Amino acid sequence: MAQIWYSRACEAGNVVAQQNRDQFAKTIEKRQQRMSQCSSNELEVVNAIEYFSSLCNPKNVPSVASDRSYIEDYKVLKEHANRGSITAKQLCDALEHFVQALNILLSFESLTKEQEDKFIHELSQCYRIEPIVAQIPCQMHKRVSEVIDRVLCRCTKESNSVPSQVDENVRLCYATLNMNSFELIDQFLTSCKQEYPKSIYFFLLSGAVNGFLRRSDVGLYNINNGLEIEPDNCELLYHKAVLLRHLAMNMNMDMDEAIKAYQTFLRVAPKDHRKVPEVYYEMAICYVQGYTPEVAAPWVKKLYTEGQQAEKLQLPCFLPYKSCNIAYLKPMFDMEFVRNTKSVSDNNRKQRLTDPHRVEVIQKHREWEGNTLQEKNNPSYTVISTTLKPRVKQQTAKSLIGLKPITLREIDPTKDQVYNGYVLSVTIIEEAYSWIPSIHLVIEDENFDCERMLIYNFPEEQGEYLISKLYTIGSKMHIINPYLRIGAGDMKPTVRVDDFSSIVMQSESEWILNMCRYCCEANASKVCSKCQQAHYCSKECQINDWKLYKHKLICKNE
Ligand SMILES: [Zn+2]
Ligand SMILES: [Zn+2]
Numbered sequence: 001m002a003q004i005w006y007s008r009a010c011e012a013g014n015v016v017a018q019q020n021r022d023q024f025a026k027t028i029e030k031r032q033q034r035m036s037q038c039s040s041n042e043l044e045v046v047n048a049i050e051y052f053s054s055l056c057n058p059k060n061v062p063s064v065a066s067d068r069s070y071i072e073d074y075k076v077l078k079e080h081a082n083r084g085s086i087t088a089k090q091l092c093d094a095l096e097h098f099v100q101a102l103n104i105l106l107s108f109e110s111l112t113k114e115q116e117d118k119f120i121h122e123l124s125q126c127y128r129i130e131p132i133v134a135q136i137p138c139q140m141h142k143r144v145s146e147v148i149d150r151v152l153c154r155c156t157k158e159s160n161s162v163p164s165q166v167d168e169n170v171r172l173c174y175a176t177l178n179m180n181s182f183e184l185i186d187q188f189l190t191s192c193k194q195e196y197p198k199s200i201y202f203f204l205l206s207g208a209v210n211g212f213l214r215r216s217d218v219g220l221y222n223i224n225n226g227l228e229i230e231p232d233n234c235e236l237l238y239h240k241a242v243l244l245r246h247l248a249m250n251m252n253m254d255m256d257e258a259i260k261a262y263q264t265f266l267r268v269a270p271k272d273h274r275k276v277p278e279v280y281y282e283m284a285i286c287y288v289q290g291y292t293p294e295v296a297a298p299w300v301k302k303l304y305t306e307g308q309q310a311e312k313l314q315l316p317c318f319l320p321y322k323s324c325n326i327a328y329l330k331p332m333f334d335m336e337f338v339r340n341t342k343s344v345s346d347n348n349r350k351q352r353l354t355d356p357h358r359v360e361v362i363q364k365h366r367e368w369e370g371n372t373l374q375e376k377n378n379p380s381y382t383v384i385s386t387t388l389k390p391r392v393k394q395q396t397a398k399s400l401i402g403l404k405p406i407t408l409r410e411i412d413p414t415k416d417q418v419y420n421g422y423v424l425s426v427t428i429i430e431e432a433y434s435w436i437p438s439i440h441l442v443i444e445d446e447n448f449d450c451e452r453m454l455i456y457n458f459p460e461e462q463g464e465y466l467i468s469k470l471y472t473i474g475s476k477m478h479i480i481n482p483y484l485r486i487g488a489g490d491m492k493p494t495v496r497v498d499d500f501s502s503i504v505m506q507s508e509s510e511w512i513l514n515m516c517r518y519c520c521e522a523n524a525s526k527v528c529s530k531c532q533q534a535h536y537c538s539k540e541c542q543i544n545d546w547k548l549y550k551h552k553l554i555c556k557n558e
Contacts, residue, residue, distance in 0.1 A: 070095060070133040073317035080315055086270045088315055094130035097122045102136075105143055116151050117166050124169035127176045128201060134176075148173050168196050175205050182209050193225075200226040200233060207239045216247040237265040238275050245286055255290030259283055272313045280307030281325035288329075304329055312414050313491050319416060352448040353519060359548055361450055362430060364492075365442045366553040369433045373556060400478060400504065408449040411484040413493035424482040424495070426453075427512060429520055431554065432471040434463050441471055443495065444520065451484070453495040455503070470505065474512035474522070478504045518545040531555045 070077075074095050080088035101122035104115055111119065123144075126134050136144050152174055155167040171192045175185050186209050192202040203226030210219030220243045226236045241261035248255050262283045269276055284303035287296040311321040352358065406422040429450060430442035441453040458466060471477075479495065480502040487494045497503060516524035517534045518541035528534040528542065534551060536542040545551045 069135055070317060071099070071135075073315075076316055085272055085315065087272045087274070090130050091133060091315070091317075094126045094133045097126040097129065098134050101126065102140065105140060105147070111147065113154075116147055119147055120151050120166060120169045120173055124172045127172055131176055145177065148177065163195050168199060171196075172199075172201055175202070179205065179209065182213050185209055186213070193222075198229060200230050200236065203229075204233075204235055204239065207236070207243065211239065211243055211246070214246075216243045216250065219243045220247065232268050234265065234269045234273060234275070237261065237268055238279070241265055241279070242282070245282065248286075249289060255286040259286050262286070271310070272315055274314065274318050277307045277310040277314065277321055278323050278325065280304070280310055281323055281329055284329055285325055300329070312486055312493075314414075316416065319414060321414070349448045350519070353544070354548065358450050361442055361452055362549045363553075365430050365440065365452060366550055368435070368440065369431060370553040370556075372433050372435055373554070400480070403480065406482065407447050408445045408451055408484070408495075409447060411482060413484040413486050416485055418481050418483045420481050422480075422482060424479045425476065425506070426479065427476050427520075428471055428473055429515070431473060432467045434467055436460075439463070439466060439471065443477075451493060451495055452487075453497070455497045455500065457498055458500045472511075473517075474515040475508075476506035476510050476512075478506065480504065516541050517551065518542070518549065528555060530557055532557075 070091065074092065077088045077091050077095070081092050101119050104111065104119045104122070108115055123134070148170060151166065151170045155164065155170055171188075175189055175192065178185055178188075186206065189202050189206045189209065192199075193206065196202060203222045206222035207219045207226065210216070210222065220240065223236050223240045223243060226233065227240065230236065241258055241264075244258035244261050245255065247253070248258050262279050265279055266276065269279075280303045284300045284307070287299040287303070290296075291299075307323075307326075311319070314321055400423055403421060403423040406419055406424050408424070411419060411424070424445065426443035426445050428441055429444045432439055432441050434440070437456055439455040439458060441455070442450060443453045444450040479497060483496050483498070484493050485496050486492070512520070512522045514524050514535045515522060516537045518536065521537050524535040524537040524541070526536045526538070526542065528536070528551070531554075534542075534545065534555070536545065542551075
C-alpha cells in the first residue's frame with residue numbers, strides 16, 4: 001500500500017519539480033523587468049530595504065513591541081496595502097521614511113546641515129505615522145543620537161524659541177527615542193507642548209509617559225487635549241481607554257467610561273489595526289474587574305471570542321498575535337472550550353447542515369463557481385488572477401505510514417503553519433472548478449466541519465481531468481502535511497495545497513456515489529429536473545439546498 005502512495009507521490013512530484021523550475025525562471029525575468037521599469041526613487045527604496053533586511057536581523061534590533069524586524073515584511077505589507085489595507089499602507093509609509101532616514105546616515109560619513117534636517121524630517125515622519133517600525137540597528141544607535149542632539153542644540157541656539165518645522169521634528173525624535181527616561185521626557189514634553197500646542201504627538205507622548213508613571217489622571221488630561229485637536233486619532237483613543245481603565249481600577253470606580261472609550265476606538269480603527277484584538281481582551285478584563293462574576297461571565301466570553309476573531313484579521317507581521325492580557329483570560333476558557341468541542345462532536349450531522357459557517361462556505365463557492373461558468377461562456381474570456389506566493393512550503397511525506405490524523409477544528413488558521421507529520425482526510429462535497437492558477441474545492445472532514453480548499457501547482461494540462469473525473473462530489477482524499485491559512489483576499493480560512501503531490505486520493509471504492517447535495521447521504525436517487533446534475537434523497541433536501549445553499553447559483557441547463 002505504502003509503495004503505491006510513494007510512487008504516486010513521486011510521479012506527481014516530478015511534474016511539480018519541472019513546474020517549479022519554470023516558475024523560478026519566470027520570476028527572475030519578471031523581477032528584472034520590474035527593476036528596469038521602477039522609477040529611480042522606488043528602486044532606491046527597494047534596494048535600501050533589501051540592504052537593511054540583512055542589517056536588521058532581529059537579533060540585533062532591540063524593540064519593545066516585537067522581536068522581529070518589520071523591514072523584512074515590507075513586500076508583504078505592500079501587497080496588503082495595494083489591496084486596500086490602511087494599516088498596511090501606514091506601516092509601509094512609515095517604513096519608507098525610516099529607510100530614507102537610515103539611508104542618509106549610511107550614504108554620508110558626515111552630514112551637512114541640510115542632510116541633518118532631511119534625516120530628522122524622515123525619522124520624525126516615521127514616528128508620526130507608526131513608531132514601532134523604527135527599529136534602529138544597534139551599530140547605528142550612537143550616530144542617530146548624535147545627529148539628534150546636534151540638531152536639537154542648533155535649533156535651540158538659532159531659534160530663540162521661535163517655532164520651526166525642524167525644531168518640532170527634532171523634539172519629536174528626541175522625545176520618542178528617550179521615552180524610557182520618563183521623568184526627564186515628561187519635563188521636556190512640557191516645553192514642547194507650549195511651543196507646539198497644535199501638535200498632537202507631544203500630547204500623545206505625554207499621555208503615554210504619564211501612564212507609565214502611573215499618573216493616569218495627568219495622562220488622561222494630555223490625551224484629551226490631543227483629542228480636541230484630532231478627535232478620531234486611533235492612538236489617542238486607545239490610550240484614553242487604557243488610562244480610563246487604570247483610573248477606574250485605582251479609584252474603585254465602575255468601568256462604564258473605560259468600556260465606552262474602547263467602543264469608540266473600535267468604531268474608528270481599521271479592522272486590522274494591531275490594537276483591535278487587544279482592545280477586546282482589555283474590555284473583557286474591564287468586566288472581570290468591574291462587575292460581579294454573574295454579570296461579567298457572558299460579556300467576558302463574548303469579548304474573548306471577538307478578540308480571537310479579530311486576531312484572524314491581523315496582518316501577517318503581527319501574527320502570531322502577542323497579547324499581555326490573553327494569558328490572564330485564556331485559562332478561564334480552556335475548560336469551556338473542551339466542553340464546547342465535545343458537545344459539537346455529539347451533534348449529529350443533520351444539525352450541522354445549517355451551521356452558518358457551512359452555509360457561508362458553500363454559498364460563496366457556488367457564487368464563484370456560477371461566475372466562472374458565465375465567464376467561460378463569454379467569448380472574450382480571459383483568465384485574470386493573481387496570488388501570493390505560499391508563505392510556508394509543504395514538504396511531501398513519503399507515505400501515510402507514521403502520520404498522525406488531524407481534523408479541521410484542530411488546525412489553527414491564525415498560526416500560519418504547515419502541520420508536518422499530520423494527515424487530514426476529507427470528502428469533496430461540492431463541484432470543483434478551476435480559476436487559474438488554482439482549483440477550488442469544498443471539503444468536509446470526519447466531524448462534518450467544512451472548509452474551502454485551493455490546490456496550486458497542479459499540472460495544467462491535467463486540469464480538466466482533475467476537475468471532471470477525479471475531484472468529483474463524494475470522492476475522498478488524504479491531505480498530507482495540511483495547511484489551513486487565512487485567505488489574503490477575504491480573510492477567511494482556506495485549506496491550501498501548494499505541493500500537488502501532498503494529495504493522495506483514497507481508493508474509489510470508498511467514495512460516496514450520487515451524494516445528496518444537501519445532506520451528503522449516498523445513493524440519492526432523485527435528480528434536479530432543470531440541471532440534471534444535482535442529486536437529492538428527498539424533496540425536502542432539494543428545497544433546503546435551493547433555499548439554504550442557493551442551488552440556483554449553479555443550476556444551469558446545459
Ligand atoms: Zn438528502
Ligand atoms: Zn439544478
